Amino acid sequence: HDLGKAVSHEVGGSHALVGAEIARRFGEEAGVTHAIEAHHNEVEPRTLTAIIVQAADAVSAARPGARREALESYVRRLERLEEMAQAFEGVDRVFAMQAGREVRVVVDPGSVDDLAASSLARRIARTFEEELQYPGQIEVTVIREFRANDFAR
Template sequence: MLTQAADAVWGGRPGAPRGSLEMYVKRTPGADLLAHTGVHRVFAMQVGREVRVMVLPELVDDVQAQVVAWDVAKQVEEELTYSGQIRVTVVRESRAAEYAR
């Protein structure tokens, strides 16, 4: 029991070795996470403590972005074993640039 507690503390600290989340994100491109409408890319960030989901702004509005975040968080909860918590961030961004000559 003490070993399990130590392992949970070790895995939950900043700078912990890469864990199952990175392997999960690498394993699933084009599959479960990308199956959501408008999802463009998925990244594991901050040593596996954050999943960043990039969506296409023309296909996903603000409400749908929240739904995607909730769906991905539920999917991570159900399919992974980890200590602490994993933050799911959906990025919906559009940019416009012009140059003055």
């Protein structure tokens, strides 16, 4: 539905109307082109498909990190998650992923054993619950990697 975003800056006009015109030129059926042009209410939505595309576009736009103006707060949120997890003893590296819905924590296997890794995941998750407000849930995965190497000569 947003294919007009790829060219609207070159041809002028809204991406919804430009996208619908491109879809028409390439033989897309009328119901699809109508849903494209109606997804920002520039054309009154007259079909269930158009209304569904409009609703899906609104839901997608509301997700964290979807809009440029929200990018700064999105990046701050990811950094905050990483900083909070990094503060725990034995943590080597932290990666916030999936728009902040998952945090992977890599620990030093010399200072964090298997049991402590499990406990650490629980403690980090509780810290997020107590100190942050967020939609849905955040999965915390603690990774404790041990490698043993030798050489055959």
